Amino acid sequence: ILNVEQSPQSLHVQEGDSTNFTCSFPSSNFYALHWYRWETAKSPEALFVMTLNGDEKKKGRISATLNTKEGYSYLYIKGSQPEDSATYLCAYISGTYKYIFGTGTRLKVLA
Amino acid sequence: EAGVTQFPSHSVIEKGQTVTLRCDPISGHDNLYWYRRVMGKEIKFLLHFVKESKQDESGMPNNRFLAERTGGTYSTLKVQPAELEDSGVYFCASSLTYNEQFFGPGTRLTVL
Numbered sequence: 001i002l003n004v005e006q007s008p009q010s011l012h013v014q015e016g017d018s019t020n021f022t023c024s025f026p027s028s029n030f031y032a033l034h035w036y037r038w039e040t041a042k043s044p045e046a047l048f049v050m051t052l053n054g055d056e057k058k059k060g061r062i063s064a065t066l067n068t069k070e071g072y073s074y075l076y077i078k079g080s081q082p083e084d085s086a087t088y089l090c091a092y093i094s095g096t097y098k099y100i101f102g103t104g105t106r107l108k109v110l111a
Numbered sequence: 112e113a114g115v116t117q118f119p120s121h122s123v124i125e126k127g128q129t130v131t132l133r134c135d136p137i138s139g140h141d142n143l144y145w146y147r148r149v150m151g152k153e154i155k156f157l158l159h160f161v162k163e164s165k166q167d168e169s170g171m172p173n174n175r176f177l178a179e180r181t182g183g184t185y186s187t188l189k190v191q192p193a194e195l196e197d198s199g200v201y202f203c204a205s206s207l208t209y210n211e212q213f214f215g216p217g218t219r220l221t222v223l
Contacts, residue, residue, distance in 0.1 A: 004153070043114060044214045089154065097209035101154040
């Protein structure tokens with residue numbers, strides 16, 4: 001059984017704080033890792049598609065790194081804003097193109 | 112370009128009733144997927160269509176769930192009869208290639 005784990009499960013930060021979360025995934029049969037931002041009642045929004053070991057991607061104040069050998073990815077948010085409040089999901093895509101999601105990290109940014 | 116749409120956005124039914132969820136993928140996307148997220152848990156794969164054919168239905172929980180994609184366009188997921196544990200958010204996604212899936216906003220199903 002392939003497991004994808006995200007931590008922490010939830011966190012509250014103050015506006016302006018920087019934060020990061022972790023996604024752990026199987027290091028074997030890796031094809032890609034996707035990060036999504038999801039607000040309830042909206043479509044999960046793709047943030048990053050990561051495929052290569054050592055990948056670092058950035059989109060505004062949000063960035064992500066990937067280590068396929070040890071099976072983890074970090075998502076960083078610099079200077080958190082209330083509009084960053086959402087659930088952040090990672091999905092491991094195996095060599096058979098199946099998506100396996102983590103449980104998500106629910107972020108609440110307090111003004 | 113319109114994204115993936117799902118209907119209804121929210122459904123509340125009683126145990127034993129039937130519910131049908133609909134998904135309209137992005138036009139031209141042959142691949143269509145159904146997923147489910149039970150409260151507090153991970154989003155789990157249910158099944159994958161390529162056009163009108165079921166490519167993989169290994170995630171379907173039991174025979175109370177029936178998915179169809181007639182004509183290879185929109186898809187429906189019927190739950191009959193619904194049980195309490197079927198409550199959750201049902202997502203649909205579509206893709207052109209296997210690389211990247213585009214998700215709909217989900218249907219929140221509550222079974223009382």
